[in-house]
Amino acid sequence: MRHPSVDHPISETPFKVIVVGAGVAGLTLAHCLEKANIDYVVLDKGIVAPPFGTTITMQPHGCRILDQLGCLDAVLSQCSTMKGCSCRTSTGKVYAENRFFEVIQQYSGYSTCTLDRRVFLRTLYNQLRDKSKVLERCRVENIIEETGIVKVLLADGTEHVGNLVVGADGVHSKVRELMWDKANRAIPGSISAAEKRSMATTYNALIAMCPPVPGLSKHDMEITSGNGFSFLLLCQPTFITYIAHCKLPEAKRYRWPNRGKYTEEEMEALASKLADCPVTETVLFGELWRSRTKGQLISLEEGVLKHWFFGRIVLAGDAIHKITPNSALGGCTAMESVVSIANAIHGLVHAHPNKEPSDVEIRDALQHYQDSRLDRVKGIVEFGAKMTRLQAYDGWWNYITQRWITPVIGLDCLARDASRLFSGAPKLNYVPFEGKAGKLGWNEDSSTRLTRSPGKKVVARGGRALERILPVVVGTLVLLSSTLWWVISGDMRHASAGFGAFIKVA
Template sequence: MSDGKFKVIIVGGGPVGLTAAHALSQAGINYVLLESRDSCVIDVGASLGLWPQALRVLAQFGLLERLRAVGAELKRGVYRTYDGRQFHEVQMSPLEKNHGISQILFQRSKLLEVLYESLGEADKARIHTNKKVTNIITNEHGVEVKCADDSTYYGSIVIGADGVHSKTRSFMRDLALKASSTKVNEERPYTCEYKALWASYPRLEGLVSGDTLETHGSQASVQSLNGNDMCWLFLYEKLPKPTNERASYSEADVEAYFKRHAELPITENIKVKDVYKHKFKAGMTNLEEGILKHWSWNRIVLVGDACHKFTPNQGLGYNNGLQDVAALVNELHGLVAKDASPPSIDAITGAFTRYQAVRSTWIKKDYESSAQWTRMSAWPGLFYRLLDRYIMPSIPFFNSYLLNSVLSDKVSNCPSLQYLETGEPFKGKVPWKNPIRAPVKLAS
């Protein structure tokens, strides 16, 4: 049974769940983390690109130098047509000038390794693997999380950081339905209009580190993200019709899909088939899109892909999950810091409501931006073809406007951990709207 002290149960030990572990530890809030697999550091998925607003929070954890050592700065975007001709180029240098750092690309498993290994031994002891959650029970005093191995964990709240196919989200919905709540999400809240093949491969001659290479065309597009030693390929294609059913693809499906797009160019001289034959790993998935109406119910709250899902073209998924964690733990720290007694259910649900309100506007902006870019890359029709190929490239200073106005507004407004006085790690031309206080210097 719960001992009455405030305790968080994190479900999910991926990048967002491990970020929550860091944030709660730094806030002095007790927690446990339950991961269904046998390790938090596994080599699944492809790459993750971190934008300045995410790197800023990770710098508050003291992780910046470790991250720089395993990442590659993205410097340039090059855009081509199906015949290999370049029609557009974007330099990313304004990002660093405006915010003090650019976007950095990581192998997903390397980022997970940094997040996990940088936790102290006491925090690692709070992480429990092989814990498949089978039920969540809420009551007036707290929560119970039951696992397939017959173990039960007791706490004050549950944070669902268990991704796009979140079990926590499903249990939250079931509980809301049983309580006849008006805060009930759809059973399948996300829709897929595109799918993508991903593959990792060594950086070959002719592929410049720091380049994002894209090939745009009707119904399908190519994206290659070039790291220092490794690159990541994404082949996007529009589905015949939208679906909210979960899809599973075999190795034969992946190979057939690759062969259909093998001749598409990555550079003037390199095609998809030239890099794919060197692949380390590959997989394919449908790309879910959507934003939940309700991110919490009672003592359960969702973060990251569990409550909003973007297409991956702009690399905004983990970045927004991290920002969710920052905004949520700011609220939780405010609850426990001002009162030694456990917060009431009204105080908890109020904190959850404020968290969603803080994040909703910016989530919608990034969701729309990701959706537009996916469709401007793999055109579903004439409108997006004209917009991508002719309208946007022909507008004078349009890239400058996007980087220096639209993007800078989103980056500078993102949350930081307000309870940590670490000082600003990055300073550029654009001031941060949620400044990080510097440590107080004691008089000698």
């Protein structure tokens, strides 16, 4: 896919976007720019659809974006939709279950699907009109801004010229480092050391795939909680993808610029520690691990950056916001952000079709992109962090909430509240589109928004079931605390992580 000429005929607009990274964010943005008739090129340091990684989950708002881009049918043809969910104790016993994803579909209008990440990326690539604009093995070395333009210099000496650079090159973004350097050279201290270190790693995870296992439904999600770790299984007719989230000991946690790189031996050692842990009442983790078709040990970064752009460089996806996989929102949130970028670029370019946007106009458009996204993204990242800690019984309150309050609330209520979160996602504002809608509708016809108040948890307007029920539950727990310690003492030994006796699994 590498071509001798780096320039393409500009039959669209005189404005050109250089996208760095051909992952979920980069390829989605390519589709958005095609719909806007805006010229672009995508540069990736590796290849399109690399073999690493396991699966990606498209929640309803991600499916809605794919639908508007004309890619949804192609994606759905590669997978089966998700249906139910079961929450299990450390012995594999079910304590809460429902048709979780079917309830979400009733509220959102779209289903939830899980498929191989490589297949997903290949499908996005194949649906592009002009695949020659996606270039492989293009390692970025530097970015130079000049009057009205920006140049991207590659390791092989190639130069690409455009009007805007979008860094969609992942959590270890090269574009982000170059942007930080330029910002601090122009305005010393504008990017603080604290911001650079704002993405933290407290958990790591074994991620793997294996063939279907007898006793596990072919369309369901299984969540099994343990002592400082949890198992999450997404079951499909032809495969199971599973993640073992493990809390790291204090000494093994880190922040940027440090990063976790694990050896094969470390991966096998962690898998061995978890091998005898039940995933269900009939399946042990070791059985899944031994039958894996591929597997990795990865670090799980979490966080949101304060500065999303500088000059003619703007960031998207994991380069600015990283979410733990328990919520299955990382890919969809990246897609949301590039949709917002595309809306900003489209408005910028078509406001004055006969002239190129000025630096001030570009700055204002990118500021609007950041301002419109920041609170929502912070809420989504916090939501993912909370799910990770709830499912791993990380602290006594998380144990009580996950094990005892969740069944009282019911997973139907949680599915509804997840749908409220999804309903706030953007779509392209320049492509006519009706799409599907469920009971809640979308943000164009619903007052539901994700908001964030200082010192409070992120909640959707209209309230969340957990927030409504907590005063009653807390009062009951306080009154009956002495009794509860005895009643659930047998289960408490499986939640010792919540009471100061963490098992150091890492």
